[in-house]
Amino acid sequence: MTELTNPHTQSVKGWLAGLGAALEKGDIAGALALFDDDCYWRDLVSFTWNIKTMEGKAQIEAMLKATLASTKPANWQIEGDATEAGGVTEAWFTFETGVSRGRGQLRLKGDKCWTLLTTMVELKGHEEPKGGARPKGVEHGVQPGRQSWLEKRQAEEAGFGDTTQPYVLIVGGGQGGIALGARLRRLGVPTLIVEKNDKPGDSWRKRYKSLCLHDPVWYDHLPYLPFPDHWPVFAPKDKIGDWLEMYTKVMELNYWTQTTCKSATFDEKTQAWTVQVERGGKTITLKPKQLVLATGMSAVPNIPTFPGAENFKGEQHHSSQHPGPDKYRGKKVVVIGSNNSAHDICAALWEHGADVTMVQRTSTHIAKSDSLMDLALGGLYSEDAVKNGIDHHKADLIFASVPYKIMHTFQVPVYDEMKKRDADLYARLEKAGFMLDFGDDESGLFMKYLRRGSGYYIDVGASELVADGKIKLKSRAQVERINANSISFADGTELPADLIVYATGYGSMNGWAAQLISKEVADKVGKCWGLGSGTTKDPGPWEGELRNMWKPTQQAALWFHGGNLHQSRHYSQFLSLQLKARHEGLATEVYGLQKVHHKG
Numbered sequence: 001m002t003e004l005t006n007p008h009t010q011s012v013k014g015w016l017a018g019l020g021a022a023l024e025k026g027d028i029a030g031a032l033a034l035f036d037d038d039c040y041w042r043d044l045v046s047f048t049w050n051i052k053t054m055e056g057k058a059q060i061e062a063m064l065k066a067t068l069a070s071t072k073p074a075n076w077q078i079e080g081d082a083t084e085a086g087g088v089t090e091a092w093f094t095f096e097t098g099v100s101r102g103r104g105q106l107r108l109k110g111d112k113c114w115t116l117l118t119t120m121v122e123l124k125g126h127e128e129p130k131g132g133a134r135p136k137g138v139e140h141g142v143q144p145g146r147q148s149w150l151e152k153r154q155a156e157e158a159g160f161g162d163t164t165q166p167y168v169l170i171v172g173g174g175q176g177g178i179a180l181g182a183r184l185r186r187l188g189v190p191t192l193i194v195e196k197n198d199k200p201g202d203s204w205r206k207r208y209k210s211l212c213l214h215d216p217v218w219y220d221h222l223p224y225l226p227f228p229d230h231w232p233v234f235a236p237k238d239k240i241g242d243w244l245e246m247y248t249k250v251m252e253l254n255y256w257t258q259t260t261c262k263s264a265t266f267d268e269k270t271q272a273w274t275v276q277v278e279r280g281g282k283t284i285t286l287k288p289k290q291l292v293l294a295t296g297m298s299a300v301p302n303i304p305t306f307p308g309a310e311n312f313k314g315e316q317h318h319s320s321q322h323p324g325p326d327k328y329r330g331k332k333v334v335v336i337g338s339n340n341s342a343h344d345i346c347a348a349l350w351e352h353g354a355d356v357t358m359v360q361r362t363s364t365h366i367a368k369s370d371s372l373m374d375l376a377l378g379g380l381y382s383e384d385a386v387k388n389g390i391d392h393h394k395a396d397l398i399f400a401s402v403p404y405k406i407m408h409t410f411q412v413p414v415y416d417e418m419k420k421r422d423a424d425l426y427a428r429l430e431k432a433g434f435m436l437d438f439g440d441d442e443s444g445l446f447m448k449y450l451r452r453g454s455g456y457y458i459d460v461g462a463s464e465l466v467a468d469g470k471i472k473l474k475s476r477a478q479v480e481r482i483n484a485n486s487i488s489f490a491d492g493t494e495l496p497a498d499l500i501v502y503a504t505g506y507g508s509m510n511g512w513a514a515q516l517i518s519k520e521v522a523d524k525v526g527k528c529w530g531l532g533s534g535t536t537k538d539p540g541p542w543e544g545e546l547r548n549m550w551k552p553t554q555q556a557a558l559w560f561h562g563g564n565l566h567q568s569r570h571y572s573q574f575l576s577l578q579l580k581a582r583h584e585g586l587a588t589e590v591y592g593l594q595k596v597h598h599k600g
Helices: 007-025 028-032 057-071 149-159 175-187 237-250 340-351 369-377 383-387 392-400 404-421 423-431 445-452 462-467 510-516 519-525 565-583
Strands: 035-044 051-055 074-085 088-096 100-109 112-123 168-171 191-194 259-267 272-279 282-286 290-293 315-318 332-336 355-360 365-368 456-459 472-475 479-482 486-489 494-496 499-502 558-560
Touching: 007 028, 007 074, 007 088, 007 100, 028 057, 035 057, 051 057, 051 404, 100 392, 112 392, 112 565, 168 175, 168 272, 175 191, 175 237, 175 565, 191 259, 259 510, 272 290, 290 510, 290 565, 332 340, 332 494, 340 355, 340 456, 340 462, 365 369, 365 404, 365 423, 365 445, 369 404, 369 445, 369 456, 392 565, 404 423, 404 445, 423 462, 445 456, 456 462, 510 519, 519 558, 558 565
Parallel strands: 035 112, 168 191, 168 290, 290 558, 315 499, 332 355, 332 499, 355 472, 365 456
Antiparallel strands: 035 051, 074 088, 088 100, 100 112, 259 272, 272 282, 479 486, 486 494
16 A cells, blocks of 8 residues: 555644644644544653653643743654554654654544654754764874874873863763763763773673573664674673673773762752762762763662571672572572562572572562563564564654553553463462462553562573472561571571572662762652552652653752663663753753652
8 A cells, every 4th residue: 555545644644734733833722632532642852851741631731832932843744654453543753843853653543643752863953973974083184293093082081080071970881871871972972981890791790690681682782783683682691791891892982990989969050060989099070060870770789677687697698799509509598589680599599509498578470581572572672573674763662652651551461461371380380389460450560660670570490490399489478587597487487598698679779869969869859760650669649751760850960861771772862862952052941840759
């Protein structure tokens, strides 16, 4: 069906023309008439200089009244052909604002909009130097005293804190800081990344040796340099570490290793930070205009305090400090926790001959890796998806186009099918005493991840060991105290232990703000992550977007960047554009700055 005969394409063209005409005239009522009563507009920076979802006509109206005059949207054009399925027409489009070019996605029910996504792609006059605009890399001719590329790079990095200051300081040089640093480098924003470890990638290398990515390769590419086509579907941690180290060099990032951030304060008068870092035994003062905490969701360990722990004669540590299973052969190990790290650590210990018991205190969602790949991710992130024309760039936008308010309705059928497909495993786990759940509303893994960042395990083999009793299970268990050589539980039972591993997760990212800046600033910006869904560990009120992530916070010039590799890649684009606009002095009036309902 050609574009000329495709009625869905013509319908979308008409809708975009109508929206463009209404917005150009400032006819907000006319624009609202194009939306269904049940409607959503998710904006990634273009209209709001924020990451914001407007739910319903009233919120869309309020946003347009506040932003339309300064945004000046125009040139709404369909991209490709529209498609239709189940009464919903979908299409891609491009548009412009006064300062940017954008791309979006539209879903129509009939001739009215159900969901609209608008995203900023680039700032006019500040485009990335790529393709035909790439730099020459050399100036031909004879120039006395000419510096080589290497000399220029070394001078640039050495100058920070001495002759120059970074405009952006990124604290944390893991996947998030590296991805954002690469975006800012391409945009010409002076940026420095500081990392406490010895080398880029060490945050992966230092985890327990059996750790592999549970997400597939198509989901995990970094900006600009996708993994090669022979890269394994599930990459081992050390392989990821090496890739990050290589990427940091190839992308020419200013990256200080063995650097500890000691303190940071913000001067309201100068609108700049003073950050003290320790490097090579020296204290260096940095004065960035923008401070990004890219310390990761898995950053501030939650370590429970149990009575008697100080008297335990064996070894005890958090999962983030677990070295691996090698020295625990024949030892009695108790792992407190039942999510991803707990299962991985238990499985590796069992493989190496340890007597291992998992202590499950609350229920856990289990999703078999192959089922998750097939049912949940396959349509967007897989080899088949690539063959169907959906690369990770397009997949990211498709995923982003689903408003969080209704995302669970897309997820429930996926996990209903998973329950049927893997019914035998679930039955055997429950028979072994394992407490299972699929989330408060049966929406499964990804909603749990967004709402609370915990409560699940992607099964790559450990669940079979639990079901078979090879990994022993102490379920519905509450620790009463730690003894010299054992753990006592509230039900009167006791487990002997040579090693206790606390696989008890991590606190909110604003915990780093409390340590680095102050508790007052941490409370001012509030909790990071979560949607306010009112489900377990995600208290309301409903907020509609992830708290404080990749967008302005209540503390001027303080940003949070983190998440999995997919989120680090995708949302680094929008955070980098916000920072670039500020670096260039563009007007960036934020609409809908998120209120703080929870401090941590």
